[in-house]
Amino acid sequence: xxxxxxxxxxxxxxxxxxxxxxxxxxxxxxxxxxxxxxxxxxxxxxxxxxxxxxxxxxxxxxxxxxxxxxxxxxxxxx
Amino acid sequence: xxxxxxxxxxxxxxxxxxxxxxxxxxxxxxxxxxxxxxxxxxxxxxxxxxxxxxxxxxxxxxxxxxxxxxxxxxxxxxxxxxxxxxxxxxxxxxxxxxxxxxxxxxxxxxxxxxxxxxxxxxxxxxxxxxxxxxxxxxxxxxxxxxxxxxxxxxxxxxxxxxxxxxxxxxxxxxxxxxxxxxx
Numbered sequence: 001x002x003x004x005x006x007x008x009x010x011x012x013x014x015x016x017x018x019x020x021x022x023x024x025x026x027x028x029x030x031x032x033x034x035x036x037x038x039x040x041x042x043x044x045x046x047x048x049x050x051x052x053x054x055x056x057x058x059x060x061x062x063x064x065x066x067x068x069x070x071x072x073x074x075x076x077x078x
Numbered sequence: 079x080x081x082x083x084x085x086x087x088x089x090x091x092x093x094x095x096x097x098x099x100x101x102x103x104x105x106x107x108x109x110x111x112x113x114x115x116x117x118x119x120x121x122x123x124x125x126x127x128x129x130x131x132x133x134x135x136x137x138x139x140x141x142x143x144x145x146x147x148x149x150x151x152x153x154x155x156x157x158x159x160x161x162x163x164x165x166x167x168x169x170x171x172x173x174x175x176x177x178x179x180x181x182x183x184x185x186x187x188x189x190x191x192x193x194x195x196x197x198x199x200x201x202x203x204x205x206x207x208x209x210x211x212x213x214x215x216x217x218x219x220x221x222x223x224x225x226x227x228x229x230x231x232x233x234x235x236x237x238x239x240x241x242x243x244x245x246x247x248x249x250x251x252x253x254x255x256x257x258x259x260x261x
Contacts (some may be wrong), residue, residue, distance in 0.1 A: 003213065018234045021085035023202050025183055030203035042093050042118060049122050050081050 085125065088134040089118065095204055096138050100101065103146050103200045105188065107246075113149075117142040140214045143196070150192075186236040190229050196223035 093114065100110035100117075120141050121128070128137055157166075187195060200211040201222065207228075214220040 015195070017092055019230055022230055022233050026187075026198065026203045029187075030095075030098045030102070030199070034094040036094065038093045038099070039097075041111070041116065043090065045115065046081070046086055046089065046122075050086065054082055061246055066113055 081125065082130065083124070085128065085130060085134075089121065089138065091211035092135040092138050093118075093137065099139060099199060099204055100142055100146070101261060102187075102203070103143070103196065113142060113146055116145055120145065133210065135204075136210050136214055139200070139204070139206070140216075143214055182237060183233075186233050189236060190232060194225045194232065197222050198229035201226050 083225045096117065097110060097114050101107055103111060104110045121138055128134070136137070177211060189254065196215065197211060200206045200214060201208060208219050208222050212222045215222065
């Protein structure tokens, strides 16, 4: 995995505006997914893990609102 | 022992970005979510080896990347058709761009060599430093910088070449920029 690649020499050859454009486009695409928040399955997964480890930790599971997903409806229910 | 609340919160806080990274690696939302799930299970199983206060996102990204890498090796051929599958997954609607521009960018991204795409996303989208990205990928900082630069060059080349047919010269930026209101 430690393949040798010559250190960057292209820096500066690309216009800053091009780099910025690529960067902002990339972040925009990425952000769309990030904005989907935490899917329920992962919230549940952590909750199950907590309960398995320590049943009394269940209550603490409510402190974290997983995401601003409107359809998230299982908070606090078991 | 229970999962420390702050650790759990740190894990949950990292999930959205972890997921975005997984989707960008695998090009497939379902597989990405499986990858995230496997990552979380792996992390929880080894949670004792996590130093509270250290970099949770980097830790999780490292696990996910390694999982993906081993899976990738196994299913190389399947993943290699990324040209098609990567480009057509992620059905997020391109509100900010025209359809053509959106597809162009996505296709160009999909055509990047795996190493370069990974480095570009970690640094350019996930917000990791070059040092963190190097740690996640298990390579030298200079290697990451090189990959990121190559990725950028290649993206801009691809986009300008493909764009040139449609728009004439000087589209290197325009094809990418694609600012909605900025006609």
